[in-house]
Amino acid sequence: MKKITIAIDGHSSCGKSTMAKDLAREIGYIYIDSGAMYRCCTLFAIEQGLIAADGTIDEAELERRMPEISVSFQLNPETGRPDAYLNGENVEQRIRTMEVSSHVSPVAALPFVREAMTAQQQAMGREGGIVMDGRDIGTAVFPDAELKVFVTAAPEIRAQRRYDELRAKGEECDFDEILANLQERDRIDSTRAVAPLRQAEDAIVLDNSHLTIEEQKKWLLERFHELTD
Numbered sequence: 001m002k003k004i005t006i007a008i009d010g011h012s013s014c015g016k017s018t019m020a021k022d023l024a025r026e027i028g029y030i031y032i033d034s035g036a037m038y039r040c041c042t043l044f045a046i047e048q049g050l051i052a053a054d055g056t057i058d059e060a061e062l063e064r065r066m067p068e069i070s071v072s073f074q075l076n077p078e079t080g081r082p083d084a085y086l087n088g089e090n091v092e093q094r095i096r097t098m099e100v101s102s103h104v105s106p107v108a109a110l111p112f113v114r115e116a117m118t119a120q121q122q123a124m125g126r127e128g129g130i131v132m133d134g135r136d137i138g139t140a141v142f143p144d145a146e147l148k149v150f151v152t153a154a155p156e157i158r159a160q161r162r163y164d165e166l167r168a169k170g171e172e173c174d175f176d177e178i179l180a181n182l183q184e185r186d187r188i189d190s191t192r193a194v195a196p197l198r199q200a201e202d203a204i205v206l207d208n209s210h211l212t213i214e215e216q217k218k219w220l221l222e223r224f225h226e227l228t229d
């Protein structure tokens, strides 16, 4: 049976990656977290001192150094999920901090960053059999994807989930700061000039505000089987 391409886009912290990972594991497809790739570029920029304290990005230097950024994924046998590697180093934990979260949207809005990451994503999905989540997968990366889902949930519900997740990892965090951060990311992601966050015309919308992880997993698996059975 031909393996299809599945694009899962939507707002920040709405559980896209959880549902995409679970689906990929269930159906034996490769899962790619495209947001992790933009987070890796952001971590690189922070660690190389290319983001000033006021958030200003040294764009010229970052553009010059883009060829030094190589992002890959490797399955973590303990979690059963892929971890992100930046230049061969496992950075899965370091790309999920509030510091990276607060700088990632402006970095992801830079056209030369998008061009480099989009090319890498398209190369990863050339053979099909992939579930990729992000903001522009169904519109810009794989406009011909057979299954496109656009996920959303109320901002307060998304912030609460993110808060619980960070606390569970033992990170100090503040609910209002998280809410403000995700609303700001949504604003920047939706209004940027290149490949903004928007629903593809042929995407199915899923508002998971009041769904459990199990319910949304079932919903997605049903959409997959409708197309492939």
Ligand code: DC
Pocket (backbone or CB within 6 Å): 012, 013, 034, 035, 036, 038, 039, 104, 105, 108, 109, 133, 134, 135, 136, 137, 185, 189
């Ligand atoms: O899904 P996430 O929160 O890890 O994504 C991090 C940031 O990367 C988010 O603010 C928007 C950006 N992003 C993007 O511009 N395009 C994608 N395909 C995925 C993420």
